[in-house]
Structures are given as structure tokens and as C-alpha cells.
Amino acid sequence: MFTSWPSTCPASGRSQGRPDVLTPRAAGAFVHRILDALGLDKVHIVGPDIGTSASLFAAAQRPDRFHSVVIGSGGASADLKLGEPLAGWVSEPDISWYEQNAHTVMQATLDNIFPATPLGEHVREDYLASYAGRRFAESMRYVRSYPTELKALEQVLPAIRTPVRIIAPERDQVVPPAHGEFLAARLPNSSLDIVGAGHFVWEEAPQTYASLVLDWWDRHSIETER
Numbered sequence: 001m002f003t004s005w006p007s008t009c010p011a012s013g014r015s016q017g018r019p020d021v022l023t024p025r026a027a028g029a030f031v032h033r034i035l036d037a038l039g040l041d042k043v044h045i046v047g048p049d050i051g052t053s054a055s056l057f058a059a060a061q062r063p064d065r066f067h068s069v070v071i072g073s074g075g076a077s078a079d080l081k082l083g084e085p086l087a088g089w090v091s092e093p094d095i096s097w098y099e100q101n102a103h104t105v106m107q108a109t110l111d112n113i114f115p116a117t118p119l120g121e122h123v124r125e126d127y128l129a130s131y132a133g134r135r136f137a138e139s140m141r142y143v144r145s146y147p148t149e150l151k152a153l154e155q156v157l158p159a160i161r162t163p164v165r166i167i168a169p170e171r172d173q174v175v176p177p178a179h180g181e182f183l184a185a186r187l188p189n190s191s192l193d194i195v196g197a198g199h200f201v202w203e204e205a206p207q208t209y210a211s212l213v214l215d216w217w218d219r220h221s222i223e224t225e226r
Contacts, residue, residue, distance in 0.1 A: 022141040024050075024149045028057030035065065044217050046070045048167070048202055049175075050142055053153055056183075059164070060156040068220040070213050072167035073199055075143070076179040078150040083173045085109055090143050102136040103128060113174060113199050123203075157186040164190040165216040167209065169201040191216075 021030045031054065035043065044067045047055030052074025059066055075082060082090060085108070092098075098105055106128050131139065164187050168180030177194060184192035193212055197204040 019138070019141060022139070023145040024053035024142070025057045025152065027054035027142070028059075028061055031055075031058040032062055032065065041065070042067055044068045044070075044220070046213055047074075048072055049074045049200075052076060052183075053146075053149060056153060056157065056160060056164075059160050059162045063161055066162045068216050069162050069164045070167065070216055071164065071183075072180055072193075073169050073172055073175050073201060074179070075146050075150060075175055077154060077182045078147050080176070080178050080182060082146075082175060085112065086143060086174050089140050090146050095137050095140055095144075098140060099134050099137040102131055102133060105136060106131050154186070157183065158188060160187055161189055163216070163220045165212060166190060166192045167201060167212055168192060168194050169197045169199055169204075170194050171197060172199045172201075174199040 021027055031045070035041075042065055045055050045058065047069065048071060052071040053076065055069050055071050059069055075086070081087070085105075089098075110124060110127055164183070166180045166183050166187075168177040170177060180192055180194070184190050195201050195205055195208055195212075197208075202209040
């Protein structure tokens with residue numbers, strides 16, 4: 001079995017929000033609650049973007065629970081630079097403007113992240129509907145916890161023995177590939193793949209992304225069965 005992000009993350013997409021789980025550590029623990037509720041003992045997890053830190057915390061909390069992890073294009077180090085608009089979301093002292101202008105923010109964000117690969121209209125509308133009203137500002141709690149949460153993550157990385165594939169987009173202007181390199185240097189059982197795409201690599205290069213995920217699952221499912 002496998003689980004994926006953001007389908008398991010409260011406040012992502014159109015899922016219900018819960019302020020108490022909108023940090024990477026808490027979200028990682030929430031993954032285990034979902035697996036317990038579903039009666040799943042061991043799974044593969046795919047956690048790109050904000051799922052990167054949560055998936056790693058989940059693997060650190062319960063190393064016996066995952067066959068493998070696939071992550072990337074998510075903040076990994078509080079000491080490395082983030083690009084815009086993410087850097088502003090993390091550091092902005094007053095988010096009241098975001099509460100009142102979610103539609104404008106999302107329009108600009110989508111145009112910035114997908115300049116070369118226009119989104120289908122149905123995809124764009126789903127993004128806009130998912131973060132309408134106060135939902136976008138509420139979801140910002142997660143990335144605004146990065147300065148402290150990513151410091152804590154760095155401490156547990158060397159102890160994570162789960163096989164981790166890091167897919168880092170080469171042209172990511174939001175979370176530069178240096179974050180993927182940072183993880184690869186500290187995770188003892190990891191593989192780093194640099195893919196020629198922007199931030200949302202799974203949407204810009206879906207075939208490449210899917211092949212990397214399936215290869216990782218096949219490789220580590222076989223090893224587990226042995």
C-alpha cells in the first residue's frame with residue numbers, strides 16, 4: 001500500500017483544516033493516525049512539496065512503518081534560502097492581507113510557478129476553490145513554522161534508515177535544488193534525482209515523476225519481501 005501528500009494533509013486542497021496539525025512534526029504524527037485508522041501496517045509514502053518535511057518526520061517517528069519514501073521540492077533547511085512567493089509567506093509578520101486577498105494571491109502564485117507550462121482551466125479552478133476565503137491564510141501556518149520545525153528536522157535526518165528518493169526540480173525557483181542536496185547529504189539511505197522541471201515537477205513532468213516513484217516502490221518492495 002501507499003499513501004500520498006497532500007491527500008493526507010489537513011487544510012491542503014479541499015480537506016478540512018486543523019490548526020493543531022499544521023506543522024511538519026504534527027502532520028507526520030497525523031499520518032500514523034490515518035494509517036492506524038485504516039489498519040495499515042507498512043506502506044510506501046509519496047510526499048512532495050510540503051509533504052517533504054512531514055514525511056521525514058513520520059519516518060523518524062516510526063521507522064518500521066514505511067517500505068520507502070519519495071519526497072522533494074519542499075523546504076528542508078531553515079538555513080537555506082527559499083524563493084518567492086514562499087519566502088514571503090514564511091517571514092511576513094502580518095498575514096491579514098492574505099486573509100482578504102486569497103484569490104489574488106493564488107492567481108499570482110499559479111502564474112509565477114507555471115510560467116512555461118500553462119495549467120488546464122479545470123486545474124486552475126480547483127486550486128482557486130481549494131484556497132478561497134480564509135483557507136489560504138490558514139494553510140500558511142504550516143510553512144510559517146519552518147524556522148523552528150526545519151531545525152528540529154535536521155537533528156533527526158541521520159537516524160532515518162528508510163529508503164528515501166529525493167526528486168528535486170532543476171528549475172525550481174520556490175524551493176531551490178540545494179534543499180534536496182541538503183537532504184541527500186544527511187539521509188544515510190537516500191537517492192537524489194535532479195529533474196528538468198519547475199516546482200510542481202509531478203505536474204510538469206508526470207511521466208518522469210511517475211517512473212521514478214514506481215521504480216522506487218518496485219525496488220524496495222522486492223527488497224522487503226526478501
